[in-house]
Structure formats: C-alpha cells, structure tokens
Amino acid sequence: ATPMSVMVGVGKAAEAGVLIRNGESLQTASKITAMVLDKTGTITEGSPKVTDIVSFNDLSDDENLKLAASLETGSEHPLAQSIVESAKEKDIELSKSSDFNAIAGHGVEGNVDGKHLYFGNEKLMRDQGIDIDHAVDKAQELAGEAKTPMYFAIDKKLAAIIAVADPIKDDSIEAIKRLQKSGIRVVMLTGDNKATAKAVANKVGIEEFFAEVLPEDKVNKVKELQQEGELVGMTGDGINDAPALAQADVGFAIGTGTDVAIESADITLMRGSLHGLADAVATSKATLRNIK
Ligand code: ADP
C-alpha cells in the first residue's frame, strides 16, 4: 500500500472511532482469518449485577452478602465490584477484611469478622476441599440462564451461591454476524465456567468457544490458532488479555477497557462496539484495493 492510501485509511477509521496505531496493522487487518473475542467486557458490557443469592447455611441472604462484599472490597475484578455494589444498594454496612488474597482466574480469600472466607468458582472450592455437591445443580441452572454463579464458603463450609448477570452489548450479535459473513472464524475465550460460556455463545451465534481459560492460557490459545495457520485477531479489554493481544497478528482493545490492554493492542475501538472490528477489516480491504 502507498503511504498516502494508508494514511487515508487510518483517517477514515478514526472517524468511525477506530484508532489504528500504525499503518502496518491496518494492512494486516484485511487478512485476518480468525477473530478471538474475550467474553466479559468485550462481548458483554462488563458491568455485572447480582441477580440471585441462594443460602445454604443458617445465615440470611443479606448476612452472607455482607461477608462476601466485605471480602470483595479488596478486589478490583468486575465481579467483585458487582458484589460490593449490591451490598451498598441494600445499605448493608461492610466489615474490614484482613489477609486478603486474590487467586487469579479462581476467586478471592480472606478473613472477615473472625471467619475465613473463600469466594469464587467451582475450581476454587474443589481445590480447597469444600463440599459443593449439594449446590452444583443450582449453579448449573443459573449458568444455563447465562448468569455467572459464584460459590461462597465460610470456614470451609459452603455458605451460599451468589450469581451475577452481565448483559450482552446491544450490537454484539450484529457485529459478530458481520465478521462471520466476511468469512472470519469467530472464537470466544473466557475464564468463566462452561455452562455460562455456552449460554452466552449461543445467544450471540458463536459456535466455537473455550471456557475456564486461565489468564496465562489465553495467549496459548492465540498461539494454537496461529499454528493451525490462522492469521489471528484478538479482542479484549482486561489486564488478563494483554499478553494475548500482543501475541495476536492484530490486537484490538476495547476503548473503555484497562490501559494495559490498550497499550498492548494495535487498534483501539473507542466506542466499545464490536462493529469497530468489521469496520476495521472493511477499511483495511478498501485501502489495499485502492493501491492496486
Ligand atoms: P473473566 O475472563 O470472566 O474475566 P477471570 O479469569 O478473571 O474471568 O475469572 C474466572 C472466574 O474466577 C470468574 O468467572 C469467577 O468465577 C472467579 N473469580 C475471579 N475473580 C473473582 C472475584 N474477585 N470474586 C469472585 N470470583 C472471582
């Protein structure tokens, strides 16, 4: 491509809220054969809300929520924010936590009101030897509704399931359809559990997805696709996504996402909408056509 036509392409994209860091990534974008999409904050809005509290101990739902929210004040995860937010809405007064520890891709632990708490996914509970067998059906049911169920344990006994729902962005379905129509293989990656991932993938028309992917394994999924011969675009918003964004042939960051993701990406979607992906590919193709 001539420098002039690339400049025009970059300018056109910018008008549509798609910021392209360099001319080279604009040219590569036209050749993308597979697009990896993170779920939370990329396909979905990334601002989950608490929908269900199911208690299994003799505390009330609000008492369990109070302990869980007190623990989560130590975490910056969007899931943690939704728990704290929900307690605030109910005017529940939070306690101080100590010995807080975040276990990436699994959850959190710490002490509140003299109790040792774990809060997170099924894997976290199993790793700690906490019995959740009597609660798995309920969690599956919630996950089938595209909610994310989290297990809350007090002193190594299951106390409650707290579920959150994270709405799918208004235009994600349309934008994904555009990518698929242009012949791109669309793949979803998430740290969330399989049943929730499946429900979300179904809703947005994605057939191929990988769930329970640990933060450090997202980059490996991108590498695997590259080894299969795909030219890979990766789209994400989180700190967790940064290595995968850097590994991809073209990395796309959600403009409302974390700074680390934006710095690791080649292209930033300022409007947060996934339409920016199809727009970038189309602009890229038009730019290359102009040159020939
Ligand atoms: P995602 O790709 O959905 O952002 P993560 O890899 O950050 O996923 O987390 C994977 C799973 O670990 C979450 O779906 C949740 O079940 C659990 N988890 C992670 N962080 C927290 C937290 N602060 N509180 C409760 N659960 C958490």
Ligand code: MG
């Ligand atoms: Mg995310």
